Amino acid sequence: MSQLDHKQLWESIADRLREEILDGHLPAGSRLVETDLATRFGVSRGPVRDALADLSRSGLVVDLPRRGTFVASLREEDLAEVYEVRRALEEGAVRMAVARASEEELAEMDRLLSATEAAYHAGPLPAAWEADMAFHRICCRMAGNGRLVELFDQLASQTVLLMRTALAERASLAWTPPVAVHRHIADAIRGRDAEAAVRAVADHYQYTEDRLAGRAKTE
Amino acid sequence: MSQLDHKQLWESIADRLREEILDGHLPAGSRLVETDLATRFGVSRGPVRDALADLSRSGLVVDLPRRGTFVASLREEDLAEVYEVRRALEEGAVRMAVARASEEELAEMDRLLSATEAAYHAGPLPAAWEADMAFHRICCRMAGNGRLVELFDQLASQTVLLMRTALAERASLAWTPPVAVHRHIADAIRGRDAEAAVRAVADHYQYTEDRLAGRAKTE
Protein backbone atom coordinates (compact mmCIF):
# COMPACT_ATOMS: atom_id res chain seq x y z
CA MET A 1 0.00 0.00 0.00
CA SER A 2 2.68 2.39 -1.01
CA GLN A 3 0.64 3.90 -3.84
CA LEU A 4 -2.31 4.73 -1.68
CA ASP A 5 -0.59 6.94 0.86
CA HIS A 6 0.59 9.10 -2.00
CA LYS A 7 -2.41 11.27 -1.62
CA GLN A 8 -2.24 14.25 -3.89
CA LEU A 9 -1.89 17.52 -2.06
CA TRP A 10 -5.11 18.90 -3.47
CA GLU A 11 -6.97 15.80 -2.27
CA SER A 12 -6.10 16.45 1.34
CA ILE A 13 -7.15 20.05 0.95
CA ALA A 14 -10.39 19.04 -0.72
CA ASP A 15 -11.11 16.61 2.09
CA ARG A 16 -10.58 19.20 4.77
CA LEU A 17 -12.68 21.78 2.95
CA ARG A 18 -15.44 19.27 2.29
CA GLU A 19 -15.46 18.41 5.96
CA GLU A 20 -15.67 22.04 7.02
CA ILE A 21 -18.48 22.69 4.58
CA LEU A 22 -20.52 19.65 5.56
CA ASP A 23 -20.18 20.14 9.31
CA GLY A 24 -21.31 23.72 8.95
CA HIS A 25 -18.03 25.33 9.85
CA LEU A 26 -18.10 27.10 6.52
CA PRO A 27 -21.65 28.43 6.15
CA ALA A 28 -23.44 28.48 2.81
CA GLY A 29 -22.55 31.51 0.75
CA SER A 30 -19.10 31.89 2.27
CA ARG A 31 -16.52 33.21 -0.10
CA LEU A 32 -13.51 30.98 -0.58
CA VAL A 33 -10.51 33.11 -1.47
CA GLU A 34 -7.74 31.11 -3.06
CA THR A 35 -4.96 33.18 -1.55
CA ASP A 36 -6.34 32.93 1.97
CA LEU A 37 -6.81 29.19 1.73
CA ALA A 38 -3.32 28.82 0.31
CA THR A 39 -1.73 30.60 3.24
CA ARG A 40 -4.01 28.80 5.67
CA PHE A 41 -2.95 25.38 4.44
CA GLY A 42 0.63 26.44 3.91
CA VAL A 43 0.64 25.66 0.19
CA SER A 44 0.45 27.56 -3.05
CA ARG A 45 -2.65 28.50 -4.97
CA GLY A 46 -2.30 25.65 -7.46
CA PRO A 47 -3.42 22.77 -5.23
CA VAL A 48 -6.10 24.99 -3.75
CA ARG A 49 -7.48 25.59 -7.23
CA ASP A 50 -7.52 21.87 -7.91
CA ALA A 51 -9.33 21.22 -4.65
CA LEU A 52 -11.94 23.86 -5.38
CA ALA A 53 -12.45 22.43 -8.86
CA ASP A 54 -13.13 19.05 -7.30
CA LEU A 55 -15.61 20.49 -4.84
CA SER A 56 -17.26 22.35 -7.69
CA ARG A 57 -17.68 19.05 -9.50
CA SER A 58 -19.35 17.62 -6.42
CA GLY A 59 -21.68 20.59 -6.32
CA LEU A 60 -20.56 21.72 -2.88
CA VAL A 61 -19.25 25.04 -4.16
CA VAL A 62 -20.14 27.20 -7.13
CA ASP A 63 -17.50 28.79 -9.28
CA LEU A 64 -18.39 32.17 -10.79
CA PRO A 65 -15.74 32.96 -13.43
CA ARG A 66 -13.57 35.89 -12.50
CA ARG A 67 -15.65 36.43 -9.39
CA GLY A 68 -14.64 33.66 -7.06
CA THR A 69 -15.93 30.44 -5.55
CA PHE A 70 -18.60 30.32 -2.88
CA VAL A 71 -20.02 27.59 -0.71
CA ALA A 72 -23.13 26.46 -2.53
CA SER A 73 -26.37 27.68 -1.07
CA LEU A 74 -28.79 25.06 -2.26
CA ARG A 75 -32.48 25.78 -2.37
CA GLU A 76 -35.55 23.62 -2.16
CA GLU A 77 -35.70 23.10 -5.89
CA ASP A 78 -32.17 21.72 -5.66
CA LEU A 79 -33.33 19.40 -2.93
CA ALA A 80 -36.08 18.15 -5.21
CA GLU A 81 -33.64 17.65 -8.07
CA VAL A 82 -31.19 15.73 -5.94
CA TYR A 83 -33.87 13.46 -4.55
CA GLU A 84 -35.29 12.77 -8.00
CA VAL A 85 -31.94 11.70 -9.35
CA ARG A 86 -31.19 9.69 -6.25
CA ARG A 87 -34.48 7.88 -6.64
CA ALA A 88 -33.74 6.96 -10.23
CA LEU A 89 -30.24 5.84 -9.35
CA GLU A 90 -31.24 3.78 -6.33
CA GLU A 91 -34.15 2.10 -8.06
CA GLY A 92 -31.66 0.84 -10.60
CA ALA A 93 -29.16 0.04 -7.87
CA VAL A 94 -31.42 -2.25 -5.89
CA ARG A 95 -32.46 -4.06 -9.04
CA MET A 96 -28.81 -4.85 -9.67
CA ALA A 97 -28.19 -5.55 -5.99
CA VAL A 98 -30.86 -8.22 -5.99
CA ALA A 99 -28.95 -10.05 -8.66
CA ARG A 100 -25.45 -9.55 -7.30
CA ALA A 101 -25.33 -8.85 -3.58
CA SER A 102 -22.95 -11.16 -1.76
CA GLU A 103 -23.62 -12.59 1.68
CA GLU A 104 -20.98 -10.32 3.21
CA GLU A 105 -22.65 -7.27 1.74
CA LEU A 106 -26.05 -8.38 2.95
CA ALA A 107 -24.63 -8.80 6.43
CA GLU A 108 -23.10 -5.35 6.24
CA MET A 109 -26.46 -3.99 5.15
CA ASP A 110 -28.14 -5.58 8.18
CA ARG A 111 -25.49 -4.12 10.42
CA LEU A 112 -26.09 -0.63 9.06
CA LEU A 113 -29.82 -1.11 9.37
CA SER A 114 -29.47 -1.93 13.05
CA ALA A 115 -27.12 0.99 13.48
CA THR A 116 -29.75 3.31 12.04
CA GLU A 117 -32.38 2.01 14.43
CA ALA A 118 -30.01 2.29 17.35
CA ALA A 119 -29.07 5.84 16.44
CA TYR A 120 -32.73 6.65 15.97
CA HIS A 121 -33.63 5.44 19.42
CA ALA A 122 -30.52 6.92 21.02
CA GLY A 123 -31.55 10.40 20.16
CA PRO A 124 -28.98 12.62 18.44
CA LEU A 125 -30.37 13.15 14.99
CA PRO A 126 -27.14 13.87 13.09
CA ALA A 127 -25.88 10.39 13.95
CA ALA A 128 -29.12 8.90 12.65
CA TRP A 129 -28.78 10.81 9.38
CA GLU A 130 -25.26 9.56 8.98
CA ALA A 131 -26.37 5.99 9.50
CA ASP A 132 -29.26 6.57 7.10
CA MET A 133 -26.86 7.74 4.41
CA ALA A 134 -24.57 4.79 5.04
CA PHE A 135 -27.51 2.46 4.46
CA HIS A 136 -28.34 4.09 1.15
CA ARG A 137 -24.70 3.90 0.18
CA ILE A 138 -24.41 0.17 0.80
CA CYS A 139 -27.51 -0.32 -1.35
CA CYS A 140 -25.65 1.33 -4.21
CA ARG A 141 -22.42 -0.51 -3.51
CA MET A 142 -24.21 -3.82 -3.68
CA ALA A 143 -25.08 -3.01 -7.26
CA GLY A 144 -21.47 -3.71 -8.10
CA ASN A 145 -21.27 -0.68 -10.36
CA GLY A 146 -18.44 1.71 -9.57
CA ARG A 147 -19.78 4.56 -11.65
CA LEU A 148 -23.12 4.37 -9.90
CA VAL A 149 -21.47 4.56 -6.48
CA GLU A 150 -19.46 7.56 -7.59
CA LEU A 151 -22.55 9.42 -8.73
CA PHE A 152 -24.38 8.51 -5.54
CA ASP A 153 -21.55 9.91 -3.44
CA GLN A 154 -21.79 13.21 -5.26
CA LEU A 155 -25.50 13.40 -4.63
CA ALA A 156 -25.04 12.27 -1.03
CA SER A 157 -22.74 15.14 -0.13
CA GLN A 158 -25.14 17.55 -1.76
CA THR A 159 -27.92 16.04 0.33
CA VAL A 160 -25.98 16.55 3.54
CA LEU A 161 -25.19 20.16 2.71
CA LEU A 162 -28.79 20.65 1.70
CA MET A 163 -30.20 19.26 4.90
CA ARG A 164 -27.89 21.47 6.91
CA THR A 165 -28.70 24.71 5.13
CA ALA A 166 -32.40 23.96 4.88
CA LEU A 167 -32.48 23.05 8.54
CA ALA A 168 -30.73 26.24 9.53
CA GLU A 169 -33.50 28.21 7.91
CA ARG A 170 -36.43 26.16 9.11
CA ALA A 171 -36.16 23.77 12.01
CA SER A 172 -39.48 22.29 10.98
CA LEU A 173 -37.69 20.37 8.26
CA ALA A 174 -36.11 18.10 10.83
CA TRP A 175 -37.05 14.49 10.24
CA THR A 176 -36.35 11.05 11.52
CA PRO A 177 -35.01 8.35 9.24
CA PRO A 178 -37.78 5.99 8.18
CA VAL A 179 -36.28 2.80 9.52
CA ALA A 180 -39.37 0.79 8.71
CA VAL A 181 -39.11 1.65 5.03
CA HIS A 182 -35.44 0.79 5.07
CA ARG A 183 -36.32 -2.59 6.38
CA HIS A 184 -38.72 -3.13 3.48
CA ILE A 185 -35.92 -2.42 1.07
CA ALA A 186 -33.52 -4.69 2.92
CA ASP A 187 -36.03 -7.51 3.06
CA ALA A 188 -36.74 -7.29 -0.64
CA ILE A 189 -33.06 -7.39 -1.51
CA ARG A 190 -32.37 -10.28 0.80
CA GLY A 191 -35.36 -12.09 -0.64
CA ARG A 192 -33.98 -11.47 -4.14
CA ASP A 193 -37.23 -9.87 -5.21
CA ALA A 194 -36.29 -7.18 -7.70
CA GLU A 195 -39.73 -5.70 -8.25
CA ALA A 196 -40.46 -5.46 -4.54
CA ALA A 197 -37.11 -3.79 -3.96
CA VAL A 198 -37.74 -1.22 -6.66
CA ARG A 199 -41.19 -0.57 -5.27
CA ALA A 200 -39.81 -0.18 -1.75
CA VAL A 201 -37.28 2.40 -2.93
CA ALA A 202 -39.96 4.23 -4.86
CA ASP A 203 -42.18 4.28 -1.78
CA HIS A 204 -39.30 5.54 0.29
CA TYR A 205 -38.68 8.50 -1.99
CA GLN A 206 -42.36 9.16 -2.50
CA TYR A 207 -42.70 9.40 1.25
CA THR A 208 -39.69 11.70 1.52
CA GLU A 209 -40.84 13.99 -1.26
CA ASP A 210 -44.37 14.20 0.10
CA ARG A 211 -43.02 15.01 3.50
CA LEU A 212 -40.79 17.78 2.22
CA ALA A 213 -43.53 19.20 0.02
CA GLY A 214 -45.96 19.09 2.92
CA ARG A 215 -43.60 20.90 5.21
CA ALA A 216 -42.95 23.47 2.56
CA LYS A 217 -46.65 24.18 2.22
CA THR A 218 -47.47 24.34 5.89
CA GLU A 219 -44.73 26.87 6.53
CA MET B 1 -24.88 37.90 -24.23
CA SER B 2 -21.65 39.51 -23.29
CA GLN B 3 -21.03 37.12 -20.47
CA LEU B 4 -21.34 34.04 -22.62
CA ASP B 5 -18.59 34.75 -25.09
CA HIS B 6 -16.17 34.94 -22.20
CA LYS B 7 -15.43 31.27 -22.42
CA GLN B 8 -12.71 30.24 -20.05
CA LEU B 9 -9.51 29.28 -21.79
CA TRP B 10 -9.48 25.77 -20.38
CA GLU B 11 -13.01 25.25 -21.65
CA SER B 12 -12.04 25.82 -25.24
CA ILE B 13 -9.10 23.47 -24.80
CA ALA B 14 -11.29 20.85 -23.16
CA ASP B 15 -13.78 21.15 -26.02
CA ARG B 16 -11.12 20.64 -28.66
CA LEU B 17 -9.56 17.72 -26.83
CA ARG B 18 -12.95 16.12 -26.26
CA GLU B 19 -13.69 16.45 -29.94
CA GLU B 20 -10.38 14.89 -30.95
CA ILE B 21 -10.89 12.03 -28.53
CA LEU B 22 -14.46 11.30 -29.58
CA ASP B 23 -13.81 11.48 -33.31
CA GLY B 24 -10.93 9.06 -32.95
CA HIS B 25 -8.17 11.47 -33.78
CA LEU B 26 -6.63 10.70 -30.41
CA PRO B 27 -6.77 6.91 -30.08
CA ALA B 28 -7.47 5.21 -26.76
CA GLY B 29 -4.38 4.87 -24.65
CA SER B 30 -2.67 7.92 -26.13
CA ARG B 31 -0.49 9.77 -23.71
CA LEU B 32 -1.41 13.40 -23.22
CA VAL B 33 1.68 15.37 -22.26
CA GLU B 34 0.83 18.67 -20.65
CA THR B 35 3.81 20.51 -22.12
CA ASP B 36 3.11 19.32 -25.65
CA LEU B 37 -0.54 20.31 -25.46
CA ALA B 38 0.42 23.68 -24.00
CA THR B 39 2.72 24.51 -26.89
CA ARG B 40 0.22 23.07 -29.37
CA PHE B 41 -2.56 25.34 -28.16
CA GLY B 42 -0.24 28.26 -27.56
CA VAL B 43 -1.02 28.53 -23.86
CA SER B 44 0.61 27.67 -20.60
CA ARG B 45 0.33 24.41 -18.72
CA GLY B 46 -2.23 25.77 -16.27
CA PRO B 47 -5.27 25.84 -18.55
CA VAL B 48 -4.21 22.51 -20.02
CA ARG B 49 -4.23 20.99 -16.56
CA ASP B 50 -7.69 22.38 -15.93
CA ALA B 51 -8.94 20.98 -19.22
CA LEU B 52 -7.48 17.55 -18.49
CA ALA B 53 -9.04 17.61 -15.03
CA ASP B 54 -12.41 18.28 -16.62
CA LEU B 55 -12.00 15.44 -19.09
CA SER B 56 -10.95 13.21 -16.23
CA ARG B 57 -14.20 14.08 -14.47
CA SER B 58 -16.11 13.07 -17.58
CA GLY B 59 -14.24 9.79 -17.68
CA LEU B 60 -12.70 10.41 -21.08
CA VAL B 61 -9.14 10.36 -19.76
CA VAL B 62 -7.54 8.69 -16.77
CA ASP B 63 -5.11 10.51 -14.58
CA LEU B 64 -2.32 8.42 -13.07
CA PRO B 65 -0.64 10.59 -10.41
CA ARG B 66 2.93 11.45 -11.22
CA ARG B 67 2.72 9.33 -14.35
CA GLY B 68 0.56 11.31 -16.72
CA THR B 69 -2.89 11.36 -18.26
CA PHE B 70 -3.99 8.96 -20.99
CA VAL B 71 -7.03 8.70 -23.21
CA ALA B 72 -9.29 6.23 -21.43
CA SER B 73 -9.36 2.78 -22.94
CA LEU B 74 -12.72 1.53 -21.83
CA ARG B 75 -13.45 -2.17 -21.78
CA GLU B 76 -16.60 -4.18 -22.15
CA GLU B 77 -17.26 -4.18 -18.43
CA ASP B 78 -17.17 -0.38 -18.60
CA LEU B 79 -19.69 -0.52 -21.41
CA ALA B 80 -21.95 -2.62 -19.23
CA GLU B 81 -21.55 -0.21 -16.32
CA VAL B 82 -22.34 2.82 -18.42
CA TYR B 83 -25.44 1.23 -19.92
CA GLU B 84 -26.70 0.13 -16.52
CA VAL B 85 -26.44 3.62 -15.10
CA ARG B 86 -27.94 5.12 -18.22
CA ARG B 87 -30.87 2.78 -17.96
CA ALA B 88 -31.53 3.75 -14.36
CA LEU B 89 -31.20 7.42 -15.16
CA GLU B 90 -33.41 7.34 -18.24
CA GLU B 91 -36.13 5.29 -16.62
CA GLY B 92 -36.39 8.03 -14.05
CA ALA B 93 -36.10 10.69 -16.71
CA VAL B 94 -39.04 9.51 -18.79
CA ARG B 95 -41.18 9.20 -15.68
CA MET B 96 -40.52 12.87 -15.00
CA ALA B 97 -40.83 13.77 -18.66
CA VAL B 98 -44.33 12.34 -18.78
CA ALA B 99 -45.35 14.77 -16.08
CA ARG B 100 -43.51 17.82 -17.36
CA ALA B 101 -42.72 17.73 -21.06
CA SER B 102 -43.87 20.85 -22.86
CA GLU B 103 -45.36 20.84 -26.33
CA GLU B 104 -42.22 22.42 -27.75
CA GLU B 105 -40.09 19.68 -26.27
CA LEU B 106 -42.40 16.99 -27.60
CA ALA B 107 -42.16 18.53 -31.05
CA GLU B 108 -38.38 18.59 -30.76
CA MET B 109 -38.46 14.95 -29.76
CA ASP B 110 -40.49 14.06 -32.84
CA ARG B 111 -38.08 15.98 -34.98
CA LEU B 112 -35.12 14.04 -33.59
CA LEU B 113 -36.99 10.81 -33.99
CA SER B 114 -37.54 11.51 -37.66
CA ALA B 115 -33.93 12.54 -37.99
CA THR B 116 -32.84 9.20 -36.58
CA GLU B 117 -35.00 7.33 -39.06
CA ALA B 118 -33.76 9.46 -41.91
CA ALA B 119 -30.14 8.93 -40.94
CA TYR B 120 -30.80 5.24 -40.54
CA HIS B 121 -32.21 4.94 -44.03
CA ALA B 122 -29.60 7.24 -45.52
CA GLY B 123 -26.78 4.93 -44.64
CA PRO B 124 -23.84 6.45 -42.81
CA LEU B 125 -23.95 4.87 -39.39
CA PRO B 126 -22.08 7.56 -37.41
CA ALA B 127 -24.79 10.07 -38.27
CA ALA B 128 -27.44 7.63 -37.09
CA TRP B 129 -25.63 7.16 -33.80
CA GLU B 130 -25.42 10.87 -33.32
CA ALA B 131 -29.13 11.24 -33.90
CA ASP B 132 -29.75 8.32 -31.58
CA MET B 133 -27.81 10.03 -28.81
CA ALA B 134 -29.63 13.29 -29.42
CA PHE B 135 -32.92 11.49 -28.95
CA HIS B 136 -31.83 10.04 -25.64
CA ARG B 137 -30.63 13.45 -24.59
CA ILE B 138 -33.92 15.18 -25.25
CA CYS B 139 -35.63 12.47 -23.19
CA CYS B 140 -33.46 13.50 -20.26
CA ARG B 141 -33.90 17.20 -20.91
CA MET B 142 -37.66 16.83 -20.86
CA ALA B 143 -37.32 15.64 -17.27
CA GLY B 144 -36.61 19.24 -16.34
CA ASN B 145 -33.81 18.21 -14.02
CA GLY B 146 -30.49 19.92 -14.69
CA ARG B 147 -28.42 17.56 -12.60
CA LEU B 148 -29.83 14.58 -14.45
CA VAL B 149 -28.94 16.07 -17.82
CA GLU B 150 -25.43 16.76 -16.62
CA LEU B 151 -24.92 13.18 -15.51
CA PHE B 152 -26.39 11.89 -18.76
CA ASP B 153 -23.98 13.99 -20.79
CA GLN B 154 -21.05 12.49 -18.93
CA LEU B 155 -22.30 8.99 -19.63
CA ALA B 156 -23.07 9.89 -23.22
CA SER B 157 -19.52 10.92 -24.02
CA GLN B 158 -18.26 7.75 -22.43
CA THR B 159 -20.67 5.80 -24.59
CA VAL B 160 -19.38 7.42 -27.76
CA LEU B 161 -15.77 6.76 -26.85
CA LEU B 162 -16.71 3.24 -25.91
CA MET B 163 -18.47 2.50 -29.17
CA ARG B 164 -15.51 3.80 -31.09
CA THR B 165 -12.87 1.77 -29.28
CA ALA B 166 -14.98 -1.36 -29.14
CA LEU B 167 -15.78 -1.02 -32.81
CA ALA B 168 -12.14 -0.61 -33.71
CA GLU B 169 -11.43 -3.97 -32.14
CA ARG B 170 -14.41 -5.85 -33.42
CA ALA B 171 -16.46 -4.63 -36.36
CA SER B 172 -19.14 -7.15 -35.42
CA LEU B 173 -20.27 -4.79 -32.68
CA ALA B 174 -21.71 -2.41 -35.27
CA TRP B 175 -25.40 -1.89 -34.76
CA THR B 176 -28.25 0.11 -36.10
CA PRO B 177 -30.28 2.40 -33.85
CA PRO B 178 -33.53 0.71 -32.86
CA VAL B 179 -35.87 3.34 -34.23
CA ALA B 180 -38.94 1.25 -33.53
CA VAL B 181 -38.12 1.11 -29.82
CA HIS B 182 -37.50 4.82 -29.80
CA ARG B 183 -40.94 5.33 -31.19
CA HIS B 184 -42.42 3.28 -28.37
CA ILE B 185 -40.74 5.56 -25.86
CA ALA B 186 -41.86 8.68 -27.68
CA ASP B 187 -45.44 7.45 -27.96
CA ALA B 188 -45.60 6.66 -24.26
CA ILE B 189 -44.28 10.07 -23.28
CA ARG B 190 -46.62 11.86 -25.65
CA GLY B 191 -49.48 9.76 -24.30
CA ARG B 192 -48.47 10.73 -20.77
CA ASP B 193 -48.30 7.09 -19.77
CA ALA B 194 -45.50 6.88 -17.18
CA GLU B 195 -45.48 3.13 -16.71
CA ALA B 196 -45.45 2.44 -20.44
CA ALA B 197 -42.60 4.89 -20.90
CA VAL B 198 -40.53 3.29 -18.18
CA ARG B 199 -41.23 -0.13 -19.64
CA ALA B 200 -40.25 1.06 -23.10
CA VAL B 201 -36.92 2.37 -21.84
CA ALA B 202 -36.31 -0.84 -19.92
CA ASP B 203 -37.05 -2.85 -23.07
CA HIS B 204 -34.70 -0.65 -25.03
CA TYR B 205 -31.79 -1.27 -22.71
CA GLN B 206 -32.62 -4.92 -22.26
CA TYR B 207 -32.44 -5.24 -26.02
CA THR B 208 -29.15 -3.38 -26.18
CA GLU B 209 -27.55 -5.38 -23.40
CA ASP B 210 -28.71 -8.68 -24.84
CA ARG B 211 -27.35 -7.72 -28.18
CA LEU B 212 -23.96 -6.76 -26.82
CA ALA B 213 -23.77 -9.85 -24.65
CA GLY B 214 -24.79 -12.04 -27.56
CA ARG B 215 -22.18 -10.55 -29.84
CA ALA B 216 -19.56 -11.02 -27.18
CA LYS B 217 -20.41 -14.68 -26.90
CA THR B 218 -20.65 -15.46 -30.60
CA GLU B 219 -17.30 -13.85 -31.30
Added chain:
DNA sequence: CGAATGCTAACTGTTGACAATTGCCCGTGT
Protein backbone atom coordinates in the same frame (compact mmCIF):
# COMPACT_ATOMS: atom_id res chain seq x y z
C1' DC C 1 -30.18 65.14 -3.88
C1' DG C 2 -29.71 61.20 -7.12
C1' DA C 3 -27.30 59.00 -10.73
C1' DA C 4 -23.53 58.23 -13.55
C1' DT C 5 -18.57 58.02 -14.03
C1' DG C 6 -13.75 57.41 -12.87
C1' DC C 7 -10.57 55.57 -9.38
C1' DT C 8 -8.74 52.06 -6.26
C1' DA C 9 -8.02 47.72 -4.14
C1' DA C 10 -8.47 42.92 -4.33
C1' DC C 11 -8.85 38.71 -6.52
C1' DT C 12 -8.69 35.49 -10.27
C1' DG C 13 -6.73 33.64 -14.78
C1' DT C 14 -2.54 32.82 -16.70
C1' DT C 15 2.31 32.44 -17.09
C1' DG C 16 7.11 30.76 -16.52
C1' DA C 17 10.35 28.48 -13.55
C1' DC C 18 11.96 25.15 -10.00
C1' DA C 19 12.05 20.77 -7.65
C1' DA C 20 10.80 16.00 -7.04
C1' DT C 21 9.65 11.69 -8.83
C1' DT C 22 9.22 8.25 -12.39
C1' DG C 23 10.53 5.30 -16.19
C1' DC C 24 14.12 4.10 -19.26
C1' DC C 25 18.66 2.92 -20.82
C1' DC C 26 22.98 1.34 -20.30
C1' DG C 27 26.69 -0.86 -17.98
C1' DT C 28 28.12 -4.45 -14.90
C1' DG C 29 28.24 -8.78 -12.65
C1' DT C 30 26.95 -13.53 -12.55
Added chain:
DNA sequence: ACACGGGCAATTGTCAACAGTTAGCATTCG
Protein backbone atom coordinates in the same frame (compact mmCIF):
# COMPACT_ATOMS: atom_id res chain seq x y z
C1' DA D 1 22.31 -14.51 -22.06
C1' DC D 2 19.95 -12.51 -18.23
C1' DA D 3 19.07 -10.16 -13.91
C1' DC D 4 20.27 -6.25 -11.17
C1' DG D 5 21.57 -1.49 -10.10
C1' DG D 6 22.92 3.35 -11.03
C1' DG D 7 22.56 7.48 -13.78
C1' DC D 8 19.87 10.33 -16.92
C1' DA D 9 16.23 12.41 -19.34
C1' DA D 10 11.50 13.48 -19.33
C1' DT D 11 7.36 14.89 -17.09
C1' DT D 12 4.54 16.15 -13.44
C1' DG D 13 3.59 18.67 -8.92
C1' DT D 14 4.30 22.93 -6.91
C1' DC D 15 5.48 27.64 -6.43
C1' DA D 16 5.83 32.74 -7.04
C1' DA D 17 4.77 36.61 -10.01
C1' DC D 18 2.16 39.37 -13.66
C1' DA D 19 -1.75 41.20 -15.90
C1' DG D 20 -6.67 41.68 -16.58
C1' DT D 21 -11.05 42.09 -14.53
C1' DT D 22 -14.40 42.84 -11.14
C1' DA D 23 -16.66 45.05 -7.08
C1' DG D 24 -16.87 48.85 -4.09
C1' DC D 25 -16.29 53.69 -3.20
C1' DA D 26 -15.65 58.44 -3.85
C1' DT D 27 -16.35 62.17 -6.80
C1' DT D 28 -18.73 64.95 -10.02
C1' DC D 29 -22.42 66.39 -12.94
C1' DG D 30 -27.29 67.07 -13.92
